[in-house]
Amino acid sequence: MSHNSNYIINNSSTSNKTTWIAVDWGTSRLRVWHMNKEGDILDHRSCEQGMNNLQPSDFEDVLLTQIAPWLSSNSTTKVLACGMLGSRQGWMEVSYVTAPCPAATQSMQVTTQDPRIEVHICPGIKQLSPADVMRGEETQVAGFIASQPNFSGIICLPGTHAKWVLVDNAQVTHFQTFLTGELYALLAQQSVLRHSIDTHQWDDQCFSKALKQSIDEPQSISAKLFSLRAQALLNNLHTGSANAALSGYLIGLELASSKQLWKGRQVVIIGESTLAKRYSQALTLCEVSSSQQDSEKLTLQGLALAYHQLSFSS
Amino acid sequence: MSHNSNYIINNSSTSNKTTWIAVDWGTSRLRVWHMNKEGDILDHRSCEQGMNNLQPSDFEDVLLTQIAPWLSSNSTTKVLACGMLGSRQGWMEVSYVTAPCPAATQSMQVTTQDPRIEVHICPGIKQLSPADVMRGEETQVAGFIASQPNFSGIICLPGTHAKWVLVDNAQVTHFQTFLTGELYALLAQQSVLRHSIDTHQWDDQCFSKALKQSIDEPQSISAKLFSLRAQALLNNLHTGSANAALSGYLIGLELASSKQLWKGRQVVIIGESTLAKRYSQALTLCEVSSSQQDSEKLTLQGLALAYHQLSFSS
Numbered sequence: 001m002s003h004n005s006n007y008i009i010n011n012s013s014t015s016n017k018t019t020w021i022a023v024d025w026g027t028s029r030l031r032v033w034h035m036n037k038e039g040d041i042l043d044h045r046s047c048e049q050g051m052n053n054l055q056p057s058d059f060e061d062v063l064l065t066q067i068a069p070w071l072s073s074n075s076t077t078k079v080l081a082c083g084m085l086g087s088r089q090g091w092m093e094v095s096y097v098t099a100p101c102p103a104a105t106q107s108m109q110v111t112t113q114d115p116r117i118e119v120h121i122c123p124g125i126k127q128l129s130p131a132d133v134m135r136g137e138e139t140q141v142a143g144f145i146a147s148q149p150n151f152s153g154i155i156c157l158p159g160t161h162a163k164w165v166l167v168d169n170a171q172v173t174h175f176q177t178f179l180t181g182e183l184y185a186l187l188a189q190q191s192v193l194r195h196s197i198d199t200h201q202w203d204d205q206c207f208s209k210a211l212k213q214s215i216d217e218p219q220s221i222s223a224k225l226f227s228l229r230a231q232a233l234l235n236n237l238h239t240g241s242a243n244a245a246l247s248g249y250l251i252g253l254e255l256a257s258s259k260q261l262w263k264g265r266q267v268v269i270i271g272e273s274t275l276a277k278r279y280s281q282a283l284t285l286c287e288v289s290s291s292q293q294d295s296e297k298l299t300l301q302g303l304a305l306a307y308h309q310l311s312f313s314s
Numbered sequence: 315m316s317h318n319s320n321y322i323i324n325n326s327s328t329s330n331k332t333t334w335i336a337v338d339w340g341t342s343r344l345r346v347w348h349m350n351k352e353g354d355i356l357d358h359r360s361c362e363q364g365m366n367n368l369q370p371s372d373f374e375d376v377l378l379t380q381i382a383p384w385l386s387s388n389s390t391t392k393v394l395a396c397g398m399l400g401s402r403q404g405w406m407e408v409s410y411v412t413a414p415c416p417a418a419t420q421s422m423q424v425t426t427q428d429p430r431i432e433v434h435i436c437p438g439i440k441q442l443s444p445a446d447v448m449r450g451e452e453t454q455v456a457g458f459i460a461s462q463p464n465f466s467g468i469i470c471l472p473g474t475h476a477k478w479v480l481v482d483n484a485q486v487t488h489f490q491t492f493l494t495g496e497l498y499a500l501l502a503q504q505s506v507l508r509h510s511i512d513t514h515q516w517d518d519q520c521f522s523k524a525l526k527q528s529i530d531e532p533q534s535i536s537a538k539l540f541s542l543r544a545q546a547l548l549n550n551l552h553t554g555s556a557n558a559a560l561s562g563y564l565i566g567l568e569l570a571s572s573k574q575l576w577k578g579r580q581v582v583i584i585g586e587s588t589l590a591k592r593y594s595q596a597l598t599l600c601e602v603s604s605s606q607q608d609s610e611k612l613t614l615q616g617l618a619l620a621y622h623q624l625s626f627s628s
Contacts, residue, residue, distance in 0.1 A: 218533035219570035230445040256533035
């Protein structure tokens with residue numbers, strides 16, 4: 001059980017008030033928060049039971065194991081969930097909303113057995129052309145828009161499948177997903193490059209150089225990748241330098257392709273991970289300024305929006 | 315034991331003549347041929363004991379298991395080998411020769427216990443800038459040059475690590491390796507795309523379209539890859555179409571980068587696999603003609619050169 005102490009307030013002071021539960025259920029991880037109506041975190045738990053290895057009939061029990069201490073036997077607690085649990089392989093498939101659309105969209109209730117909970121899942125967003133999808137990120141974007149209602153511009157969400165989301169007048173107008181994070185993991189851990197890379201080592205100069213090369217000559221990426229192996233064999237290239245170069249080539253390829261989205265703008269990066277910092281560093285090298293936003297805070301703000309929308313509509 | 319019946323000649327007719335053994339020992343496979351001095355195949359065997367899981371002390375025994383029937387107890391048979399067995403993780407590390415250099419280079423003898431064999435390993439070729447290496451392909455290139463001594467031009471060797479080799483005046487003057495085949499395998503089998511791809515299905519039209527898109531906009535590859543997943547989810551993209559598109563994007567990226575090597579030339583493709591046919595098809599779409607060469611035949615011609623060079627120098 002982990003606490004985010006900045007947000008915790010005394011349970012006793014809220015014990016008589018209505019509370020609700022926020023859930024972010026991804027492919028490999030489940031995170032739950034006990035929330036009050038004002039959006040404060042009363043408690044927080046997480047576990048590794050992502051949706052990847054669950055059958056639809058498993059979800060309710062897994063959820064109850066995590067949130068049972070927060071439930072009351074004589075009332076129903078609303079649960080607002082986002083993420084891959086709404087996909088075809090998840091708890092219940094919730095149809096995508098089609099962009100352009102508001103980031104915060106109407107959640108859908110899933111049938112549950114336990115009378116103490118009422119579970120609602122936020123839909124993802126799809127784009128028809130070019131074909132693209134998101135599930136989970138829309139809730140973070142909705143949380144960001146809630147905090148800056150007049151925002152128009154570009155939001156970058158680094159990760160396994162990095163997303164660039166164009167927002168105008170509180171609508172998601174366009175977005176694009178890149179396989180960057182997954183390519184990095186496959187190449188660093190499973191390709192011939194794994195012999196030459198240490199993912200725990202880093203080299204800023206190699207990152208910058210590779211990034212610029214990739215932006216200037218994106219077509220050369222698959223030759224550049226093999227050359228890392230050759231440099232390791234011939235020149236004893238440092239494993240941290242190879243790691244940074246791999247990251248630089250792949251983020252550079254993404255920036256070369258997304259240029260029309262970020263050029264001349266300030267970019268909002270959602271995330272505070274090392275990876276998010278590298279995106280910020282990469283954009284600085286492209287003379288573009290960026291700001292980083294706390295992704296957990298935005299997820300909770302987005303789920304709070306969905307909760308209040310529910311309370312308002314019911 | 316597999317035979318290539320086109321080449322087999324009667325053992326009895328050659329039993330009194332000197333024979334030698336050709337070996338291609340790669341990462342995942344060992345192939346051996348019993349040869350006469352004229353370059354005819356007397357017999358052929360192969361097994362899955364590639365160098366990947368062997369210790370240096372294992373190689374001699376593994377080789378002997380395959381070639382024992384061809385050895386004589388009262389003479390020494392020369393064995394000429396190429397491939398990854400000459401790498402640091404192989405039987406014995408044989409230093410690379412530095413390009414520009416002849417494709418056929420001086421082999422190096424490895425110490426063996428059994429007096430019936432004398433084993434020589436062909437070195438690979440390295441290039442200092444941009445850093446690049448090959449082990450095995452140089453022998454095929456040498457075999458090709460032996461059959462066409464006046465050839466000047468570009469040779470393409472599709473595979474896990476596809477190579478483009480520029481030959482001038484019987485020298486390897488420049489080469490470049492692309493991770494194309496390995497990227498394809500990782501993406502088709504291990505990434506999120508594995509749910510949307512059937513590697514046994516194909517769609518020519520999707521291949522051509524993806525190839526052209528990738529040549530025109532190589533920077534967009536990582537977005538295009540995710541879009542295959544989205545098209546599968548949203549438009550039920552056929553798994554064979556997704557497979558062909560993945561192949562088209564990756565070969566297109568390679569062609570975009572190697573353009574200066576093949577533009578305005580006729581390309582020699584070494585290989586007769588399905589993959590080699592796709593390279594030929596891709597080049598045709600770029601209005602470049604190509605011819606396909608039998609890779610086994612060239613390997614044997616290259617090893618025969620090394621054998622004769624040895625006989626000549628000793």
